[in-house]
Amino acid sequence: DAMVIQNPRYQVTQFGKPVTLSCSQTLNHNVMYWYQQKSSQAPKLLFHYYDKDFNNEADTPDNFQSRRPNTSFCFLDIRSPGLGDAAMYLCATSREGGWGTEAFFGQGTRLTVV
Amino acid sequence: TQLLEQSPQFLSIQEGENLTVYCNSSSVFSSLQWYRQEPGEGPVLLVTVVTGGEVKKLKRLTFQFGDARKDSSLHITAAQPGDTGLYLCAGVGAGGTSYGKLTFGQGTILTVHP
Numbered sequence: 067d068a069m070v071i072q073n074p075r076y077q078v079t080q081f082g083k084p085v086t087l088s089c090s091q092t093l094n095h096n097v098m099y100w101y102q103q104k105s106s107q108a109p110k111l112l113f114h115y116y117d118k119d120f121n122n123e124a125d126t127p128d129n130f131q132s133r134r135p136n137t138s139f140c141f142l143d144i145r146s147p148g149l150g151d152a153a154m155y156l157c158a159t160s161r162e163g164g165w166g167t168e169a170f171f172g173q174g175t176r177l178t179v180v
Numbered sequence: 181t182q183l184l185e186q187s188p189q190f191l192s193i194q195e196g197e198n199l200t201v202y203c204n205s206s207s208v209f210s211s212l213q214w215y216r217q218e219p220g221e222g223p224v225l226l227v228t229v230v231t232g233g234e235v236k237k238l239k240r241l242t243f244q245f246g247d248a249r250k251d252s253s254l255h256i257t258a259a260q261p262g263d264t265g266l267y268l269c270a271g272v273g274a275g276g277t278s279y280g281k282l283t284f285g286q287g288t289i290l291t292v293h294p
Contacts, residue, residue, distance in 0.1 A: 070222075072222075097280060099282060101284075106266065106287070106289060107286070107287065108186075108268055108284040108285060108286050108287040109223070109268070109284050110284075111281065111282070111283065111284075114280075114281060114282075116280060121281070154220075156222050156223070158222075158282065160272075160280070160282070162280065167210065167211055167228075167272040167280060167282070168211075168213060168225060168228050169213065169225070169270070169282050170225070171215075171222035171223050171224070171225075172222050173221055173222045174220075174221065174222045176220070
């Protein structure tokens with residue numbers, strides 16, 4: 067059974083048109099992460115929530131925003147997608163941030179910008 | 181910022197050969213995880229190592245966490261074509277602004293030829 071679910075699996079958006087990617091989890095984990103992954107590269111952390119506390123990476127563009135309305139859901143908003151934003155976007159969760167933390171990933175949303 | 185240096189980035193070997201992938205950092209991590217990722221899918225957790233000096237085995241895969249909790253290695257014995265994929269190490273921050281944050285190494289693309 068899928069525990070971290072990302073929708074949609076594939077998203078095509080127009081250059082400059084806002085797009086939202088969604089992530090839901092059934093694990094009741096308090097930490098949720100958004101990563102950007104380009105072809106054959108490691109995932110790059112964009113931001114993460116520790117409960118309601120939002121932690122933005124210093125090099126995450128302002129074009130990327132996130133919302134976490136409750137424990138189960140987290141959204142990634144790209145306000146004005148550019149061609150360089152085409153990538154796989156991965157959502158992950160973990161129970162806490164302490165020792166032995168394990169992260170569980172969704173299958174990802176592949177974003178294409180046309 | 182906690183950085184993980186993963187090497188080698190590319191590895192192409194013949195079936196039956198052994199290989200080792202390394203993950204090194206100057207930072208201490210509360211735990212370190214190894215993932216395997218297939219094209220178009222999210223990373224799948226292989227193992228989490230928590231204790232300095234810990235060794236874990238998963239069939240033909242052996243994972244080791246350094247005594248100082250700063251480095252790790254993945255050794256595959258008698259590699260098979262089914263082992264082909266992207267292998268990622270990821271460390272969980274132990275404190276400060278990196279507490280609980282999951283940071284990835286650059287990844288190793290492994291190709292095992294029949």
